[in-house]
Amino acid sequence: MTTWVPTPYEVVTRTVETHDSVTLTLRPVAESLPAFRPGQFAMLYAHGVGEVPISISAIPGDGTLVHTIRAVGAVSRTLHDAGPGTVIGVRGPFGTAWRLDDAEDLLVVAGGIGLAPLRPVLGHPAKRTVLIAGARSRQDLLYQDEIAQLSDVDVVLTVDHGDHDWHGRVGFVTEPLASIPLDPDRTTALLCGPEPMMRFCARTLLGRGLPAERIQVSLERNMQCGVGLCGHCQLGPLLLCRDGPVTGYPMAEPLLLAKEL
Amino acid sequence: MPTIAVWKFTSCDGCQLTLLDCEDELLPLTEHVHIAHFLEATSVSEPGPYDISIVEGSVTTPDETERIRWIREQSDVLVVVGACATSGGIQALRNFADVDEFRSIVYARPEHIATLGTSTAISAHVSVDHELRGCPIDKGQLLELLTALLAGRKPDLPDTSVCTDCKRRGLTCVLVAHGTPCLGPVTHAGCGALCPAVNRGCYGCFGPMNRPNVPALVPLLRRSGMGDDELHLVFRTFNADAEWT
Amino acid sequence: MNVVLDLDGLDALVRVLRRDGRVVVGPVLRDDAITLAELSSAAGLPSGWGVETGPGHYRVRRRADAAVFGHSAGPQSWKRFLHPPRRRLLSSDSSGLHPAEDDAPNYAFLGVRPCDLAAIAKLRQIVGGRAPFVVAAQCTEPGELCFCASMGCGPAAGAGYDIALTERIDSDGHRFLATSGTDEGAEVLARVPARPASPNDLALADQDVEAATRRMGRAMPELDLRDVLTANRDSAHWETVAERCLTCGNCTMVCPTCFCVSVEDTTDLDGNAERSQRWASCFEIDFSYLHGGAVRTSGAARYRQWMTHKLGTWHDQFGTSGCVGCGRCIAWCPAGIDITEEAAALATMMELGGERP
Amino acid sequence: MTHRANRTLQVAGLARVEGEGALHVRTVGGEVDRVELNIYEPPRFFEAFLRGRNFREPPDITARICGICPVAYQMSACQAIEDACGVEVGGQLRALRRLLYCGEWISSHTLHIYLLHAPDFLGFADGIAMAGAHRAIVERGLALKKAGNQIMDVIGGRAIHPVNVRVGGFYRVPTPDELRPLAKTLHQALYDALGTLEWVAGFDFPDLEVPHDLLALRDDEGYPLDRGAPHTSTGLTFPVADFSNHVVEHQVPHSTALHARLDDRTFLVGPLARYSLNSDRLSPVAREAAAAVGLGPVCRNPFRSIVVRAVEVVYAVEEALRIIDSYERPDSPWVEVDPRAGVGHGITEAPRGLLYHRYGLDAAGRILSADIVPPTSQNQSAIEADVAQVVRSHQHLDDHALQSLCERTIRNYDPCISCSAHFLDFTREST
Numbered sequence A: 001m002t003t004w005v006p007t008p009y010e011v012v013t014r015t016v017e018t019h020d021s022v023t024l025t026l027r028p029v030a031e032s033l034p035a036f037r038p039g040q041f042a043m044l045y046a047h048g049v050g051e052v053p054i055s056i057s058a059i060p061g062d063g064t065l066v067h068t069i070r071a072v073g074a075v076s077r078t079l080h081d082a083g084p085g086t087v088i089g090v091r092g093p094f095g096t097a098w099r100l101d102d103a104e105d106l107l108v109v110a111g112g113i114g115l116a117p118l119r120p121v122l123g124h125p126a127k128r129t130v131l132i133a134g135a136r137s138r139q140d141l142l143y144q145d146e147i148a149q150l151s152d153v154d155v156v157l158t159v160d161h162g163d164h165d166w167h168g169r170v171g172f173v174t175e176p177l178a179s180i181p182l183d184p185d186r187t188t189a190l191l192c193g194p195e196p197m198m199r200f201c202a203r204t205l206l207g208r209g210l211p212a213e214r215i216q217v218s219l220e221r222n223m224q225c226g227v228g229l230c231g232h233c234q235l236g237p238l239l240l241c242r243d244g245p246v247t248g249y250p251m252a253e254p255l256l257l258a259k260e261l
Numbered sequence B: 001m002p003t004i005a006v007w008k009f010t011s012c013d014g015c016q017l018t019l020l021d022c023e024d025e026l027l028p029l030t031e032h033v034h035i036a037h038f039l040e041a042t043s044v045s046e047p048g049p050y051d052i053s054i055v056e057g058s059v060t061t062p063d064e065t066e067r068i069r070w071i072r073e074q075s076d077v078l079v080v081v082g083a084c085a086t087s088g089g090i091q092a093l094r095n096f097a098d099v100d101e102f103r104s105i106v107y108a109r110p111e112h113i114a115t116l117g118t119s120t121a122i123s124a125h126v127s128v129d130h131e132l133r134g135c136p137i138d139k140g141q142l143l144e145l146l147t148a149l150l151a152g153r154k155p156d157l158p159d160t161s162v163c164t165d166c167k168r169r170g171l172t173c174v175l176v177a178h179g180t181p182c183l184g185p186v187t188h189a190g191c192g193a194l195c196p197a198v199n200r201g202c203y204g205c206f207g208p209m210n211r212p213n214v215p216a217l218v219p220l221l222r223r224s225g226m227g228d229d230e231l232h233l234v235f236r237t238f239n240a241d242a243e244w245t
Numbered sequence C: 001m002n003v004v005l006d007l008d009g010l011d012a013l014v015r016v017l018r019r020d021g022r023v024v025v026g027p028v029l030r031d032d033a034i035t036l037a038e039l040s041s042a043a044g045l046p047s048g049w050g051v052e053t054g055p056g057h058y059r060v061r062r063r064a065d066a067a068v069f070g071h072s073a074g075p076q077s078w079k080r081f082l083h084p085p086r087r088r089l090l091s092s093d094s095s096g097l098h099p100a101e102d103d104a105p106n107y108a109f110l111g112v113r114p115c116d117l118a119a120i121a122k123l124r125q126i127v128g129g130r131a132p133f134v135v136a137a138q139c140t141e142p143g144e145l146c147f148c149a150s151m152g153c154g155p156a157a158g159a160g161y162d163i164a165l166t167e168r169i170d171s172d173g174h175r176f177l178a179t180s181g182t183d184e185g186a187e188v189l190a191r192v193p194a195r196p197a198s199p200n201d202l203a204l205a206d207q208d209v210e211a212a213t214r215r216m217g218r219a220m221p222e223l224d225l226r227d228v229l230t231a232n233r234d235s236a237h238w239e240t241v242a243e244r245c246l247t248c249g250n251c252t253m254v255c256p257t258c259f260c261v262s263v264e265d266t267t268d269l270d271g272n273a274e275r276s277q278r279w280a281s282c283f284e285i286d287f288s289y290l291h292g293g294a295v296r297t298s299g300a301a302r303y304r305q306w307m308t309h310k311l312g313t314w315h316d317q318f319g320t321s322g323c324v325g326c327g328r329c330i331a332w333c334p335a336g337i338d339i340t341e342e343a344a345a346l347a348t349m350m351e352l353g354g355e356r357p
Numbered sequence D: 001m002t003h004r005a006n007r008t009l010q011v012a013g014l015a016r017v018e019g020e021g022a023l024h025v026r027t028v029g030g031e032v033d034r035v036e037l038n039i040y041e042p043p044r045f046f047e048a049f050l051r052g053r054n055f056r057e058p059p060d061i062t063a064r065i066c067g068i069c070p071v072a073y074q075m076s077a078c079q080a081i082e083d084a085c086g087v088e089v090g091g092q093l094r095a096l097r098r099l100l101y102c103g104e105w106i107s108s109h110t111l112h113i114y115l116l117h118a119p120d121f122l123g124f125a126d127g128i129a130m131a132g133a134h135r136a137i138v139e140r141g142l143a144l145k146k147a148g149n150q151i152m153d154v155i156g157g158r159a160i161h162p163v164n165v166r167v168g169g170f171y172r173v174p175t176p177d178e179l180r181p182l183a184k185t186l187h188q189a190l191y192d193a194l195g196t197l198e199w200v201a202g203f204d205f206p207d208l209e210v211p212h213d214l215l216a217l218r219d220d221e222g223y224p225l226d227r228g229a230p231h232t233s234t235g236l237t238f239p240v241a242d243f244s245n246h247v248v249e250h251q252v253p254h255s256t257a258l259h260a261r262l263d264d265r266t267f268l269v270g271p272l273a274r275y276s277l278n279s280d281r282l283s284p285v286a287r288e289a290a291a292a293v294g295l296g297p298v299c300r301n302p303f304r305s306i307v308v309r310a311v312e313v314v315y316a317v318e319e320a321l322r323i324i325d326s327y328e329r330p331d332s333p334w335v336e337v338d339p340r341a342g343v344g345h346g347i348t349e350a351p352r353g354l355l356y357h358r359y360g361l362d363a364a365g366r367i368l369s370a371d372i373v374p375p376t377s378q379n380q381s382a383i384e385a386d387v388a389q390v391v392r393s394h395q396h397l398d399d400h401a402l403q404s405l406c407e408r409t410i411r412n413y414d415p416c417i418s419c420s421a422h423f424l425d426f427t428r429e430s431t
């Protein structure tokens, strides 16, 4: 039953990202967990409230863990509210990572909190990296300062609802995706966001000649154990905590098309 | 300390008694919450606002429609407990009959009695934050809800069938093995499968589960010997006004 | 090692296992069903009781003989002991996080049918835990709902037993051929009064088990069920099942291999927390809950998930089928939905070219 | 202190009673002009919707009249229907029913003694505040109450609205092994019950002797719980079937509960009546304990009802132990009851007093008429009379003190307003 026992980590910094999201840096209290790779996730336990899957959103390489958390329910809100000094239980690393080995050009498409698991990828050495990130509104866009400082990444930001302070694009991420310059022969696309968004983006990319094999998506299902024991994260043949969340599009496509799978 | 108020509407008192039936937990609980109003238990009655209001009973009088709005305004979290508060209770049988006739059967001078034509759930009048099912509610669920509210976690109140609890308890299905009619497959879990545990079919006192398939159960009830009359009555009892279909 | 035990020998077997500190669990008659409970002697076995089963139907009946293993799968399975309905995982208090102790006893299971033997292996592959000592009872009399033969899980006991018994009652008396499957099994058998088995004893046992195969009234379609289920993902057939399906979860709860659990967090008034797991069912709407709502809300989607996992995607996840052909889900589904019939209907549709809405 | 000749006392919501009621008292020229126990608990029309239901349903349905004494409803309902169908339930099944009823008495009386009534004597707003000063005592009360609930859990399946009661007996009867742990709990409970009696007997009791007729069951086999014939303090006795000829209900404008008169006189049911008519029937330990705290064979002071309740708890615990001790599991959990056309009567001693049920059935077992007379509506006139007497003799008190004395007077009866709010005027009945 030790698989169920989290390792204590302590919050060292808490950075407010948006009105409902924060980034926490966690430092091991004593023992530490093996290193995480981009795309993988941890199960974070808030004492007495519960445990939820949260992706790794940066890999500083100093043994700390970085997570960006959006408060949507009881557990995520408690984690969101955790200030420096709070001890959180962590299990992981779990799941599959983004496959970047043969990527020449990187196309990163994120919707909402979906940018969190893709953030570690932005530092990956690629010939060319394009980031298309969408959010509901300007207030929901994550990591805005950091993105502004990215020098070797082409950035396109878009929001569903613009306001007078917003001078960028308004609309869904599929629109810039249809028009940005893109070399289908050397691009690897990484998608994370709501399922319909990923489906539309993938369809656009397939239409532009990108082979399905070079599209990766990150899939979410209810997860309660992280280690293939609870059964909740099934999506067709996949146990997403083990066979996902990062999945190649050839595998994911039929699963995303089926209703209520 | 968070304040709790317990309110009674049209009901039998059984659900609020459940709180007093928490013999081992009652005194420790009062060290963590402050009871500001609970007519059955205390003469103290403090004005609002309240952090948590627990409401028992259904709305059956004009006065009660007013009172529930006031309570909602005064309460941060509103919890409704029991079949009366969640679905109108057994007194909602009047919703299917003529109240004037009911009134005159019971009272010689019905004009003195001010009642509405219907008995309705609290949620028909105001928004509700949590509900505990059952006629009466289950003590374990009540404690689960209170401790969850105090700890800020989501209470664990599954909305699946009684069967799931029945099987976890290791009971033998009375419908399959004895041919006893049982509403377990369509009834909301929470009691811990009390009736099958005494070789009795569930009679639905926790009301319908989330998305019950009553049309699929009816032929099975018939097969186990229920006639039209009984079938009609069995869904028209403690949760008559709930959405069984 | 092959020996023959009589009823006293069987009782001695129970005693030996108990003396070694094991909790012996076996079939008993309780509340008009054959359930599983701790045995203090072989006298607790349901001697002379059989069962009559059908879809959504189960009745115990008196047998003409005194067989103790003459009944097919009951409402409970060994899952209850290897993967209990509720189990504490961990507690958390101001002093830190504490794993729950593994307090599972050292079990000996008596009278494990071959289908259940296979189920124990499949379940343990996922949930782990200490291996029980297994005394299997080979099947000589399949029940009306059994189809273990077509799942490759019976009626002969496959691998994994310590001792396998084959019960026989004839003019030579009531006896059990006992075959050891492990050294531990042989060692236990050696301490039980028994006579050596003759070639005839072995031949009779083989013959009885062989006959059982031929008498099995049900079978899964002989197609690759993974293909059948994938091809039928959008089939309208799921709707017709959903009309009958109560989504009560009985099938998953009685299935000896269904392993899903939900995690519960509880807290006491002093701020101590506990995490535990309880059996979950893919028929619960909350099972697929994501922030904002559940993924599988319709009955059709939930039934599809269950059957597709059991017969199809289990192969992808664990390299084997999730079904052993015990027939429990057919008997204990109050609506009598028959997984073999539904699989056959889907297989026919696929052969007709797959059905698209 | 001024003695105002004209004054009005209003208690809008009576606390520490079951259900919702108010009190209205008016004195004019120093005379008590009006005392109204105003029951505003909304009516729930049980008798009306029982019509047309199946004869197996009243034990479950009428239990929901009152969450405090559901077993009483189940017992009276079963008895009335069995009477209509010509069946008598005896032997161990009857013993189990009595055991279940003991559970309810223990639990309900203890709730009243510790959490509702004792705070009046010791000057606390409630049992919880009282626990601040007397933690161990309140914990003893809660343990005792829990013992009663455990009996109902084990026999009835749950403490409030038990699921295991059916017309003819039970759905499942326990094995002797399942009762053994109860016996263990009850040995401790007996000790706690005796402690409770000693504790409450030491309270100060205002003087009040009530002149009302007393009405209770009396039974050859022991203190009355689950059966017996109605007896009065005037020496009258009558068969259960004659109940409604003697006890007549009528509606009063200020209340949703019906009032009742016994042969046109104000009367009293409940612990005082039961004890005064049956103190000779107590078990030895209970009788001795009552004598030891100075309770005579008759008690007519409602303030002392708390002592009588404590005696009854001792009795109920002892009786429960006796039943468990001689328990043998019956072959069948119930006796078959086939419907037949007719009328049946059932009467038992609820913790608060006589509870009468009467049903008319047709040959198919459909209920044609239902009539339920709960204890609190029988006691309403007596309660009002007592309040009037208390007001009369305590004119010197200020409003606040007088009002709280009036409330205490009401609480003496452990009135169950939930029970009393929904009943039928017998004379209007159409059968």
Ligand SMILES: Cc1cc2nc3c(=O)[nH]c(=O)nc-3n(C[C@H](O)[C@H](O)[C@H](O)COP(=O)(O)OP(=O)(O)OC[C@H]3O[C@@H](n4cnc5c(N)ncnc54)[C@H](O)[C@@H]3O)c2cc1C
Residues within 6 Å of the ligand: A041, A050, A051, A052, A053, A054, A055, A056, A057, A068, A069, A070, A071, A072, A073, A074, A075, A076, A077, A113, A116, A117, A219, A220, A221, A222, A223, A224, A245, B154, C289, C290, C291, C292
């Ligand atoms: C692989 C993976 C990575 C994730 N990474 C992040 C991240 O980096 N940042 C972030 O803010 N969120 C992330 N999420 C989503 C996050 O797990 C949910 O928002 C969270 O579980 C909600 O729990 P709650 O108790 O706050 O809310 P509630 O809505 O009350 O949820 C109750 C329970 O439902 C389940 N649940 C609800 N929503 C989800 C969900 N989306 N995914 C899985 N289970 C769910 C959980 O079991 C949870 O305990 C990720 C989810 C997955 C599966």
Ligand code: SF4
Residues within 6 Å of the ligand: B162, B163, B164, B166, B167, B171, B172, B173, B174, B175, B176, B182, B183, B184, B185, B193, B196, B201, B202, C248, C250, C334
């Ligand atoms: S007895 Fe009732 S609740 Fe239990 S499994 Fe059978 S149908 Fe479901």
Ligand code: SF4
Residues within 6 Å of the ligand: B162, B187, B188, B191, B192, B193, B194, B195, B196, B201, B202, B203, B204, B205, B206, B207, D163
């Ligand atoms: S089994 Fe059904 S009727 Fe019985 S207590 Fe539970 S929900 Fe109520």
Ligand code: SF4
Residues within 6 Å of the ligand: C251, C254, C255, C256, C257, C310, C322, C323, C324, C325, C326, C327, C328, C329, C330, C339
């Ligand atoms: S799916 Fe049905 S037949 Fe197969 S193992 Fe499970 S319960 Fe037995």
